[in-house]
Amino acid sequence: MNHQTHNKLVNFIWSIADDCLRDVYVRGKYRDVILPFVVLRRIDSLLEETKDRVMEEVQFQKGTLGQAVLDPRGLQKASGYVFYNTSPWTMEKLKGTATNSQQKLVANFEEYLDGFSDNVKEIIGKFKLREQIRHMAAKDVLLDVLEKFTSSYINLTPKEKKDPEGRTLPALSNLGMGYVFEELIRKFNEENNEEAGEHFTPREVIRLMTKLIFEPIKDQLPPAITIYDPACGTGGMLTESENLLVEEEEGYGYKGDVYLYGKEINDETYAICKSDMMIKGKNPGHIRVGSTLSTDEFSGLSFHFMLSNPPYGKSWATEQKYIKDGKEVIDPRFRVRLKDYWGNVETVDATPRSSDGQLLFLMEMVSKMKPVNKRLSGSRIASVHNGSSLFTGDAGSGESNIRRYIIENDWLEAIIQLPNNMFYNTGITTYIWLLDNNKPEHRKGKVQLIDAGNLYRKLRKNLGNKNCEFAPEHIELITRAYLENWDSAPEDSLLKVKQFRNEDFGYYKVNIERPRRLKVQFTPEAIETLRYDKSLQTPMQALYETYGEKVYAGLSAYADEISHRSEREGWELNKKQIAKLLDADTWQQQKVLYEAAQQLAAHFGDRVFMDFNRFSEELDEALKTLNLSLSAAQKKNLMQAVSVYDAQAEKVVKKKEKLQGDKLSKLLDHLGCKEEELPYFGYYPSGKKGEYIVYESETDLRDAEQIGLNENILDYFLREVQPHVPEAWIDLDSVKMGYEVSFNKYFYQHTPLRPVEEIAGDLWTLEQEAEGLLKEILGC
Template sequence: MNYTAHNKLVSFIWSIADDCLRDVYVRGKYRDVILPMTVLRRLDALLEPTKEAVMEELAFQRDEAGFTEWDHTGLEDASGYVFYNISEWTLKRLYNTATNSQQILNANFDDYLNGFSPNVKEIIDKFNLKSQIRHMASKDVLLDVLEKFTSPYINLTPYQREDPEGYTLPALSNLGMGYVFEELIRRFNEENNEEAGEHFTPREVIDLMTHLVFDPIKDQLPPVMTIYDPACGSGGMLTESQNFIKDEEGAIRAMGDVYLYGKEINDETYAICKSDMMIKGNDPENIRVGSTLSTDEFSGHTFDFMLSNPPYGKSWSSEVKYIKDGKDIIDPRFVVPLTDYWGQEEEVDATPRTSDGQLLFLMEMVDKMKPVHQSVLGSRIASVHNGSSLFTGDAGSGESNIRRYIIENDLLEGIVQLPNNLFYNTGITTYIWLLNNNKSDDRKGKVILIDASERYAKLRKNLGAKNCELRTEHIREIKEAFLRFEDIDRQNDDDLAAKIFDNADFGYYKVTIERPARLKAQFTEERIADLRYDKYLKEPMEWAYENYGDQVYSDLKSIEKELLEWCEENDFKLSARRRRALTSEKTWKKQKEILDAALLLMEAIGTDEFPDYNVFVGQVDKTLKDQKVKLTASEKRQILSAVSWYDAAAAKVVRKKQKLKSEKLAQLLDHLGCTEEDLPDFGYYPGDRPHEYILYESETDLRDSESVPLKESIHEYYLREVRPHVEDSWIDLDRTRIGYEISFNKYFYQHQPLRSIEEVTREILELEQESEGLIMEILNLT
């Protein structure tokens, strides 16, 4: 759309709000009137030429055919669209015949709105337009608003017209309507000190996406095509895709039927989208309102093409309950089959963190891809994302699992990095993901990354955050790079670059490196004193014991009120379970028993320091057995933890000693993929007796991880990068996770060498001379 015409139309509509609604609505509420009236006038203007034909068809159905219920098909044929209005009114007639009575005007307007077909009535309801009409009538501004919107100097139809002076009024396409909508939203929200929250997709980005989706198969398009957008907004991406395919002057000019499907959560945007679907002759029932994530509206459907710009950086926490039940995924769209390191397949979580749901929309589209056995072409997807989709999330996280599923199933064909400040309401870097489940042989197992971040032209005037655009030559250059599927080196800073990667290049093993626990131990009164208290309730228990002594064991009920009041006064927050534990004599007596056991052990073992924790535990076990003291494993751990600490000079702590027969040893070696000499690298250290192996406790504070490229051997990487620096470490393969991430910065980074010291020195001296000359000139000493 012509930007000048776009800005002129937006300014005119904005002036309606400023001229008519001031003092009637607060600025933040202007949109509640302006947006629905813009859509209404767009529909009304289209129906004006066929108004007489519709009324004749209505009279025929009522008077001659004797219908008691209207034949919608006949009325739609008469109007020329999939909608109609059977009232005697149009917006112009409402204005031209209006009296000074706002009450009569309101009644006539209500009759006009009730005359619309059911599909338009839904749009009116989504905008809550009737209540706005009543409010404007009550404030005596409805007639003024009507005058502005029926002006012959604006054109809200998708057809070119002339104004009374004979000047051309450009057509307002679906995309143009989207631009108007986006700009009005931006202005309204700026006036209200709010963020727009929308990221409307610029025309040239949609143009690029359609080229990348359709051009590679333009000679193989099916006779019937379905296009889907799960976050369709005002529908611009859908209708522009349709225009791209069907345009008589375009490069494709497909003859088949095109069916558009979409879903939008925002009522206003949905109403605009649905109205434009009706105007274009598409089935408006294929556009649904509501959350794509909460409800699988098109369950069981698959689509040939999908294009979308889903919301990014937007929380989906309010929709978690529809997707998860606790930790279990209840929506099959967001659980995927993946294999662990050992090749065992399992269903894993494919949901990102709740603060950003953009990858869920991508999984919705993946779920709707046509299997190749249903369609020779399969499905093709273009989806716009910000950078977090490329790398956010560690191995095993929902984000990484999504990337892994897409890449390992060979669905990712390419990603294009776009310039910054290309969108209207965000300046962040964006990327177009291109997915295809039926790659050509030369592309199978590979992905092309295209860095087009420097391919743009500056705008003469900013449009919101947008200060640049993609021109025809930039789109053609990116498209040709994608079609060629070859490496392209950047010759100049503002050139395009492209690189081909194997799928596995993006994958890595996250490997856990363990080190042995080395503990010393010693009984002292200070170390065991805190065993009197539950570690989660230490502060209030300590206060109670210091103030009430042994009364906490014999008459806890009498001090319960004071104890809970102390917690409130000291802002010590307690859950219901912890509150019950704190005021239960059972808790106090249990901790006292643990303390008594520790005192008994200290008396028997003494207060000598043990440099070998294994010997110390042996002494503890022997004493407990000799004294016939029974402790649970948890109670024993409390005592041992209280009297031990890490010391690098101490002996390693043995977790267990294990005897392995030849058959078991062979299975272990096969499982680990190593030789017997390599077993210490995986935590199995030779013992003192034949066939015996020692497994040491790991020190969690010293636990580390390494990212090992998927194409590399974990063991070889460990021997090269880890073992030389940490000799007593080992690999815990059972903790190994597989992750995927894509880093444009790493792949396309160009090193800029530092300038020489001579060059920097020369520049400093030149600046000093220049500044001295300026000072002399100021002082008139030259």
């Protein structure tokens, strides 16, 4: 079917909504009738030719065999499909009941629907078609819709036929039917300002994806092929991939069996996809409905090829309870094993932030890759994502762990950047990820980046956000660059291509620490803060100012008043915190600390300590002298309250550690440094043989450095940090490894600003042209 005929058919079906459903449905609900009727009429037209054989089989099973329950195998054989209808009705025959009442038409229609096989009944149920039929009958438009869909001026059958004027109506192939489905969905969604892209991936993008995953191994295809899409929508990826495989002229002429699998969360699009599979003679049981993330529907299965355009920027918060138990990931699809900086293997979280679950779909496909051995040759994946999947997430985050897991296992072959405005529901830049767990030798350890952002042709009319497309020659050029493993593109090409080693995308994130330096003094302001629990400072201070010494007897009598005040003044307290505020013990514990601080203030007077270590020693002596007993937590709170950072103060010692013999040798091996380089890692000689000082770090002065995996951390520190901050050190316990891919970083080309003189010259020229035009208009 050519483009013109396809559009004519779509426009005819589209017109049914305005002709028949106006004033009966709001515009946003037209699709609830049109889409299921398209599916129903397509199935009905396929069954027309074998209707008599099916009825004979029904009579045979009921009469001759006396079966109360019909055997579906005989009925499927009679119909020639995996579906059938055992009622005497077809949509054409139903139209003949027009002389009877609407009630009779509805009864006949429901008998017709009841006659379908269970797989069609499920589709009817997902569309809620019975409710629509009753509603249309009540509004007296059911017959009108039925007549339109059985019109002799449209052909929804797989065979060519003539209209009443003798004009040829081309056959509608299964592929053509898929185009009709998705074009109607796109038009309805566009009409309603909904996101068409949730269901519809441009065909040329699917064509590119299929060529990229099949072309490299077209001569080594297995005797039977499995293809999977975890977010299959109406099945466009599955349909197009099979078409490319089996096509003789433009495809690979594949003669083996092709098994298609998919899962879709939207009932309507699932129904369309499943009906499409049935029409093609595929196993409809391979298409499942529900959330791919919540349930591992195809657990235990693996697939040769996987293609998908998962939803991006979509929250998966409602599915977290199936994936995580608290903070622990319980779904093995989203747990991965990675090595830490020291080479220890650990199981880590591979889930992205809850606001965007697109990388979970990629991990779902990764979990279903076939192993590589003598019998199996692995799997190939093509998946469309937006830019956030390339770089969102810091080192150690779920997103970064996913990228790291894929790249360190050497599965990522290439990423192709697509032009903006390529998709119907978004103008953002999108990318095709290509994965292969059986890379050819020349691709091992490397990733190819292809920037095709400038390779497109404009559409004559925008389709939603889509204003451009790939021409066949564009697809061929991208495929060629990929197959030939280009490391650069010709100067006259609109493509940009570069090759990178896997480790080029990786980096260490390292904390650079500086010592804490504290000045200590018992000031009235510092002591006053100890009257309140640090975590409840604001409300406790406000309540003390209100109730004074009453707080030490407890505030239960004022519970309602305090609860209302908390809401009014925005304290944002939970029930547990409010209970703590009302409890006398909370106030008494702080009172003990406050009074102890007052005694210590009297003991130390106005002294200022510039050496926190010295103060700590004197504090212990003072507590003994004053016979004060403080818990470790209370003592810590007191010391924090009376100390502030001061760059002129001495460094705060965390501990002193003996490092000699084997212990020292192991540490040096562990750090990969010489003994004189230990200060760079936070170990400072104390002056005593074998003893080293470890200082407290000042968190407010902490810096995080991002260092490429190709560089030695110590070398980077000595070059970039140590000359500027001599007292800084590397916290190797903080080291995390991350991965990100930045097309802007690798392909950005700076365009120098034009000289001022050149700009001024252009402005002068434009001014003269404008003046000339004005004179011409005024005739002077």
